[in-house]
Amino acid sequence: MTLQVVVIGAGVIGAAVSHQVAKVAQVRVLDVVTQPGHGGATRSTWAWLNANKKHPQHYRDLNLAGLRRWKTEWPSLVQPCGSLVFEDDDASLSDPVYPAQRLAPSQVRELEPFVSEEMAARGANLYSQEAWVDPHVACQEMLRSAQQDGAEVLLGPGHRVTGLLTRQEPSASPASAAEGQGVTRVTGVVTEDGATHAADVVVLAAGAEVMRLAAQAGVTVPMLHKPAVSALTQPLAGHGRRLVRHLLANSKVFVWQRPDGSVILGDTLAHEDGSAAWGESLLQRATELVPELAAAGARVERVEVAYRPWPKDGHPIIGGSTACRGLYVATMHSGMTLAPEVARLVAAELRHWDVAAGAAVGTHPELLEAQSVLQPYRLERDFEEGVRRAAYSWK
Known part of the structure; x- marks a missing residue:
């Protein structure tokens, strides 16, 4: 059965994720904007592709991988200006x-x-090595590619996501189940026009709005206000x-x-x-x-x-929530640089997604590689420890 994925956000992260995930699942993209990349932080990004002054090494390397993927996957969009x-x-x-x-x-x-x-x-x-990409053209091209792979892109005020659909399920833990404790599962979203959109996985790629949307499912995404x-x-x-x-x-x-x-x-x-x-x-x-x-x-x-999406410790938040099955978070600063590489990693996880478990499972090398790279960026991490280590030398 084909995995049904709703991607909230048509900015650079949502567009990149949709482009990659449409190859492995049925994708529907929802955003309030009428033109891709014309809302949120993507609208006014400086669009500087770089791995400059980013710490520690795993984060520098992730940015460098993003920079390289732009140049290999989307060479016509990249201006290698330095x-x-x-x-x-x-x-x-x-x-x-x-x-x-x-x-x-x-x-x-x-x-x-x-x-x-x-x-x-x-x-x-x-x-x-550094470069520039027109963010609006990039979003258009990525979503066009996603549509060619069968994605449905719904943009405009009526397609603003106003709520998440959830239900309670028994916990997989025998102890929790015995105590009557359940687990939340997201089953879709509701939009401004009153429509419901069912999904096995909802990807929150809506920038600074991710914190508000996740809270509707009882999930806390710690973000800073850094406009x-x-x-x-x-x-x-x-x-x-x-x-x-x-x-x-x-x-x-x-x-x-x-x-x-x-x-x-x-x-x-x-x-x-x-x-x-x-x-x-x-x-x-x-x-x-x-x-x-x-x-x-x-x-x-x-x-x-x-209004930039800025996780509390400066590093991306990427991955499925353990507190809500089927809820997948993809929010980050440096989104322009990271987008194509992060999208590849997200698609690798969703290719091996177990709907019942609400997680990617298996031992396929592609999945293991993605999980290894994404491990420092999971939602369930020590953000306070991360705050003590600057992610950027100059911000």
Whole structure:
């Protein structure tokens, strides 16, 4: 019997998971947005693909696997621009797996001729492996692929998931069963239009909304409130070449010129001031880094606050809940980088899913490999211990 899977979320994680899982199960995707990737954090992500300053090694390696999978599975979507990080004294430049090159001022100016002389004089670290992907195009392509494999994609206000359908079942533990204790199973979802969607597995890939949705099944997903603010300029023209060739980052701002010529600016601090004034402050900081932005007439056209999914210890939460059979959580920061690799691992688990057990079971090498990689990211882990170890060097 074909496994019935509902994926909540058409952002980059939901789209990637749907693309992979549609190969092994019947998938239905639900989201309130009318266009894939135009809601939640995916809408305004800086879309920087990297494994930069991520700890410990297993997390760095997972991000690196995501970066590599983008390049091998979706090469037409990837712009391998690399990144220049200023004001960076990171001691990991000699990492043989993820090396960086220390650039002298003259080398900075050669690669980025419009960077200010003052900033270039400090040198920079070049991470040549890093890249950028248009998140909206990526979500569209992934969902299109999922549909070709039979997935049903339902988008729009009526398809907002308002509730989870659950029932109580006897516990598999003899002691718990004897005490009359049951286990919750999710059997589907209800959407804004009043429709019900039955499922053997419900994948929560709805970003920051995962915590609210999981709570409806009595499952706690510990998340932090860490919004991010970004601003977007109009497309810049008239220079005959790009003003920014690499992803640029310093202590004050992130800067990237997208293929259409517009410049996206990211704040380095977590807050939710999405005012026009704050957007202007971002542009001012970016202009200090790249003065030619002023000469090109850059102006802020849009400021957005992204409510990022940020698990309490900074690391992804991926896997089936032991407290609710059939509920599968997939939420994380660094979702753009991780999406295609995480989706592969999720599909490996769902290929071997035992509906009665509410878990992936078996000894197939594919499953064992996925479970080994995902073991540090299960919901049932010590988040307080994780909080004591920074997942990111600079966030």
